[in-house]
Amino acid sequence: xxxxxxxxxFFFAPLIKFILKNPGVMKSxxxxxxxxxxxxxxxxxxxxKIDRSGPDYHKALEAGLTHxxxxxxxxxxxxxxxxxxxxxxxxxxxSSSIEAIDQITEMLDIARGKAQKSGNTNINFKIGNAAKxxxxxxxxxxxxxxxxxxxxxxxxxxxxHEGLLLVVFSFSGDAFVTMEVHIAKYLKNSGIALLxxxxxxxxxxxxxxxxx
Numbered sequence: 001x002x003x004x005x006x007x008x009x010f011f012f013a014p015l016i017k018f019i020l021k022n023p024g025v026m027k028s029x030x031x032x033x034x035x036x037x038x039x040x041x042x043x044x045x046x047x048x049k050i051d052r053s054g055p056d057y058h059k060a061l062e063a064g065l066t067h068x069x070x071x072x073x074x075x076x077x078x079x080x081x082x083x084x085x086x087x088x089x090x091x092x093x094x095s096s097s098i099e100a101i102d103q104i105t106e107m108l109d110i111a112r113g114k115a116q117k118s119g120n121t122n123i124n125f126k127i128g129n130a131a132k133x134x135x136x137x138x139x140x141x142x143x144x145x146x147x148x149x150x151x152x153x154x155x156x157x158x159x160x161h162e163g164l165l166l167v168v169f170s171f172s173g174d175a176f177v178t179m180e181v182h183i184a185k186y187l188k189n190s191g192i193a194l195l196x197x198x199x200x201x202x203x204x205x206x207x208x209x210x211x212x
Contacts, residue, residue: 044110046110053170057170059201060170060173060199060201060205061146061170065166067195068093068142068166068207070163071141072093072163074099074141075097076099076101076133076142076158077089078101079145080107081107082110083100084146085100086125087114087115090120098124099124101127101128101133102127108127111125130148130154133157135158136158139160140158145168146170147170161211164195164208167205168204170201172202174199174204176199183197183206191210192208192211
């Protein structure tokens with residue numbers, strides 16, 4: 001009988017590999033439509049889901065953030081949702097300026113409400129599409145994204161030379177690790193060197209640096 005680890009790898013590893021080999025699927029009409037509809041549907045219950053997940057949900061992101069060594073001044077959080085990654089990043093870099101973008105108004109409204117309640121002033125939550133960023137080339141020192149599709153060419157475009165990219169997933173960390181060779185190759189083809197990849201709790205963080 002398969003254990004939980006083997007089940008996750010069995011289902012997610014082929015899916016990850018398929019997306020790495022066919023990143024264009026994330027720009028298909030069906031995928032883009034799903035990315036508009038589904039987040040709206042879950043926006044009101046999204047934070048409750050995170051709370052129910054417990055401390056394990058935070059582990060991969062927190063671990064990844066401890067390895068950010070370039071003291072970033074300009075940060076962007078792609079597909080911020082209700083701001084989970086943005087708020088956690090602000091804890092690590094309280095003096096940095098953080099642009100947190102998402103294309104779902106309902107999610108951003110919740111994030112802004114949380115920022116106002118907490119008194120946070122260094123995060124700018126705004127409408128934006130990770131597949132087509134409204135920022136100039138080489139703008140940011142550090143990019144973070146959590147549980148979201150990665151439009152790597154756009155991320156690389158707005159990232160400074162030697163800037164850092166942190167990709168985090170709070171689920172199926174072991175399945176991602178089995179694909180490390182493929183992930184490293186995918187990143188390298190876009191000018192990102194894989195620095196570190198680690199499964200933490202249920203999740204995984206992938207840290208890379210722009211090389212060109």
